[in-house]
Amino acid sequence: MSFNIGLSGIRAASSDLNITGNNIANASTVGFKSSRAEFADVYAASILGTGSNAQGSGVLLNNVAQIFTQGNINYTENSLDLAINGNGFFVTSNNGALSYTRAGYFGTDRQGYIVNNNGERLQGYGVNAVTGRINEGVPTDLRVDTRAANPNRTSEVSSTLNLNSTAVRPVAAQNVYDSTFATEYSAYINDNGFDPDNLSADEAAEARAHAEPLALEASRDAARSGFDPSDSSTYNSSTSVNVYDSLGNAHVMTKYFVKTDANSWDMHILIDGRNLDGVLATDPNFSSEPAELTFNSAGALIGGQVTSIDDWQPLDSNGQPAGAETQTLALDLTGSSQYASSFGVTSVVQDGYTTGELAGLEIDDQGMLIARYTNGQTKTQGQLVLATFANQQGLKPLGDTAWAQSSASGEPVIGVPGSGTQGLVQSGALEQSNVDLSEMLINLIVAQRNYQANAKTIQTEDAVTQTIINLR
Missing domain, CATH: 2.60.98.20 (Flagellar hook protein FlgE)
Structure with missing residues (x-):
C-alpha cells in the first residue's frame, strides 16, 4: 500500500506543479484568474465504513479552484480597451453562444460591431431610435453607428x-434731435406769445415738454432710416x-x-x-x-x-x-x-x-457608449452589460480567458455597471492577471519538495520490500 500512497502523493505534487506553472505562464495574460490545487486525504472504506484505527490511503486532487480577486488596472491608449473595477464579467456572443470574460480587449469589426480579439460580440442594451433612450431588456450585440450625425x-x-x-446717440440722429428740439422749442414760444428774452421757468419747462418728444421721435426716425450695417457711425x-x-x-x-x-x-x-x-x-x-x-x-x-x-x-x-x-x-x-x-x-x-462625422468613441464608468462628432455633439449609442453569478467557482473554463455558465454557477444576473453588485467599467484600461509571481515561485519550491518526499516514500518502501525478499 505504501507504493500507492507515495504514488498518489507524486501525482498530487505533479498536479500542484502543473497548476502553479500554468499560473506563472499566464502572469501577463489580461483578465486571467489564478488557480490553486485543493487536496483531500483518502481512506479505504468497506460497506460498513472505516475502522476506528483506519490508516490513510494517500491523497487526491479534490478541486482546482480559481481565485476571482481583482487584478491591477493598466491604462492604455485605446478607448475600447475595457477593465472591470469590481464584480462582474463582460458578456460576449459567438453566434448566440454566450461566454463571460474579464479580458477587455475590444475593437470594432468591419460591420461596426464591438468584438473582442476572438471575434465575439460584446453584449449590451441598444438605443431607441425615436426617443434616444436606452432599451433596457434583452441584451443585444453592441454596434457603433458610423453614420454622420443629423x-x-x-x-x-x-x-x-x-x-x-454712457453711450450717446449716433451723430446723425443726435444732430436731428438737436435741430428738431431747437425748432420746436422756438416755435412753441412764438406760438404762445412768450417773451423769449424774459422767459419764466414754467414757460421754459412747458416749451421743453412740447419740444422733447417731437425731437426724440425725429431722432429715432432718423436713426432707423439712416441705419447702415456697413457704417459703424450709425450704431x-x-x-x-x-x-x-x-x-x-x-x-x-x-x-x-x-x-x-x-x-x-x-x-x-x-x-x-x-x-x-x-x-x-x-x-x-x-x-x-x-x-x-x-x-x-x-x-x-x-x-x-x-x-x-x-x-x-x-x-x-x-x-x-x-x-x-x-x-x-x-x-x-x-x-x-x-x-x-x-x-x-x-x-x-x-x-x-x-452635421458631423464620427470623431471618436468613449465609454463611461456605467458602460454608456458615447459617440463624439466633429460638430461638437455627442450621442449615446448603447450601454454594455455585466453578468454576475451566485457561484463563480461553478463557471466552466472555456480557454481564451473565458467561462461558460454551468448548473453549478447558477443563472447569470445581468445588469448595467454600477447597479446592484455590478462593478464599474474603466475605459482605456485593461485588467491584468491577478497572479502573484512571488507566491507562485514559493509554491514551486513547496511542490518540488513534496514531489521529492513522496518519491522518497516509494524508495523507502522499495528498500523494505527488497529486505523481505532477501530473507532466506
Missing part, C-alpha cells in the same frame, strides 16, 4: 450682454452668432444696437447681411424694422426680453432659397443690462448645429 436647426438664441449706459454696438437651418447650413446672425434715449435702444437683426425679408443691406430698398429694448433706472431690461423671428426663410449666398425649411427663431436677452461699462457679451447659447 443637423439640428436653431430654434432659440440666448444672449446676456451689457449696453453702455453703437454689434455682436454675431452662427445659426443653423434644417440642412445644417450655417448663417451669421448679427445684432446691431442703437441708442435712442436714456434707457431705450433699438436692436436691428440681420442674417447673412440681409434683413428678415431677405433684402441685402447694400440694396437701395433695404430697410430694417428694429426691436425696442427698454431698461429701468437700475439698468435691468424690462422690455424685449424675447424677440421672435417668424417664418424665416434660409437663403444661399446668391439670395436664393437654400432648400431648408422655414423656421422660427426666438432671441432671448433675459439677464441683459445697461450699466456704465463698455459693451460686452457675457454668454451666448444657440441650440442648433451642423
Whole structure:
C-alpha cells in the first residue's frame, strides 16, 4: 500500500506543479484568474465504513479552484480597451453562444460591431431610435453607428450682454434731435406769445415738454432710416452668432444696437447681411424694422426680453432659397443690462448645429457608449452589460480567458455597471492577471519538495520490500 500512497502523493505534487506553472505562464495574460490545487486525504472504506484505527490511503486532487480577486488596472491608449473595477464579467456572443470574460480587449469589426480579439460580440442594451433612450431588456450585440450625425436647426438664441449706459446717440440722429428740439422749442414760444428774452421757468419747462418728444421721435426716425450695417457711425454696438437651418447650413446672425434715449435702444437683426425679408443691406430698398429694448433706472431690461423671428426663410449666398425649411427663431436677452461699462457679451447659447462625422468613441464608468462628432455633439449609442453569478467557482473554463455558465454557477444576473453588485467599467484600461509571481515561485519550491518526499516514500518502501525478499 505504501507504493500507492507515495504514488498518489507524486501525482498530487505533479498536479500542484502543473497548476502553479500554468499560473506563472499566464502572469501577463489580461483578465486571467489564478488557480490553486485543493487536496483531500483518502481512506479505504468497506460497506460498513472505516475502522476506528483506519490508516490513510494517500491523497487526491479534490478541486482546482480559481481565485476571482481583482487584478491591477493598466491604462492604455485605446478607448475600447475595457477593465472591470469590481464584480462582474463582460458578456460576449459567438453566434448566440454566450461566454463571460474579464479580458477587455475590444475593437470594432468591419460591420461596426464591438468584438473582442476572438471575434465575439460584446453584449449590451441598444438605443431607441425615436426617443434616444436606452432599451433596457434583452441584451443585444453592441454596434457603433458610423453614420454622420443629423443637423439640428436653431430654434432659440440666448444672449446676456451689457449696453453702455454712457453711450450717446449716433451723430446723425443726435444732430436731428438737436435741430428738431431747437425748432420746436422756438416755435412753441412764438406760438404762445412768450417773451423769449424774459422767459419764466414754467414757460421754459412747458416749451421743453412740447419740444422733447417731437425731437426724440425725429431722432429715432432718423436713426432707423439712416441705419447702415456697413457704417459703424450709425450704431453703437454689434455682436454675431452662427445659426443653423434644417440642412445644417450655417448663417451669421448679427445684432446691431442703437441708442435712442436714456434707457431705450433699438436692436436691428440681420442674417447673412440681409434683413428678415431677405433684402441685402447694400440694396437701395433695404430697410430694417428694429426691436425696442427698454431698461429701468437700475439698468435691468424690462422690455424685449424675447424677440421672435417668424417664418424665416434660409437663403444661399446668391439670395436664393437654400432648400431648408422655414423656421422660427426666438432671441432671448433675459439677464441683459445697461450699466456704465463698455459693451460686452457675457454668454451666448444657440441650440442648433451642423452635421458631423464620427470623431471618436468613449465609454463611461456605467458602460454608456458615447459617440463624439466633429460638430461638437455627442450621442449615446448603447450601454454594455455585466453578468454576475451566485457561484463563480461553478463557471466552466472555456480557454481564451473565458467561462461558460454551468448548473453549478447558477443563472447569470445581468445588469448595467454600477447597479446592484455590478462593478464599474474603466475605459482605456485593461485588467491584468491577478497572479502573484512571488507566491507562485514559493509554491514551486513547496511542490518540488513534496514531489521529492513522496518519491522518497516509494524508495523507502522499495528498500523494505527488497529486505523481505532477501530473507532466506
